[in-house]
Amino acid sequence: MVKRIGLLLLSALLCGQLQAAITVDEGYIRGLPPGQKTTAAFMRLHNSSSQSIRIIGVTSPAAQRAEFHRSSHSGDMMSMEHLEAIAVPAGEVVVLKPGAMHLMLINLTAPLRDGDSAPLTLQLEGGEQLTVILPVRSVLNEHRY
Numbered sequence: 001m002v003k004r005i006g007l008l009l010l011s012a013l014l015c016g017q018l019q020a021a022i023t024v025d026e027g028y029i030r031g032l033p034p035g036q037k038t039t040a041a042f043m044r045l046h047n048s049s050s051q052s053i054r055i056i057g058v059t060s061p062a063a064q065r066a067e068f069h070r071s072s073h074s075g076d077m078m079s080m081e082h083l084e085a086i087a088v089p090a091g092e093v094v095v096l097k098p099g100a101m102h103l104m105l106i107n108l109t110a111p112l113r114d115g116d117s118a119p120l121t122l123q124l125e126g127g128e129q130l131t132v133i134l135p136v137r138s139v140l141n142e143h144r145y
Helices: 002-021
Strands: 022-031 038-047 053-059 063-074 077-083 086-088 093-096 101-108 117-124 129-138
Touching: 022 117, 038 086, 038 129, 053 063, 086 093, 093 101
Parallel strands: 022 129
Antiparallel strands: 022 038, 038 093, 038 101, 053 086, 053 117, 063 077, 063 101, 117 129
């Protein structure tokens, strides 16, 4: 019984350390004109741990689905690839930005207007979750990283 409680406490501690190892800054959701059902979110993901951390999914009440995508250019053609997960290497920063890796919010549940905010819950490998609240920034006010 004591071993079991000790393992549970250790597990909870490790989960807390892993969750605290991923931090988000400079995040925002792209606000688009009314009627749009899909938009994107951008952010910087910092991993302060000594291990790579995989983000295996995202949920948000703002959209029916949220997916990681990567945009790429080949000649004059632009394409988007769905990513099952993204890895944030130990001690590094992964940037989700326009024209590169980003988060798609698909089938919005309500319009997202400039000045609004919406929560996103990152699902980390191993079952941990990290919820962030990102502001909505009009596409007209968007900046590049």
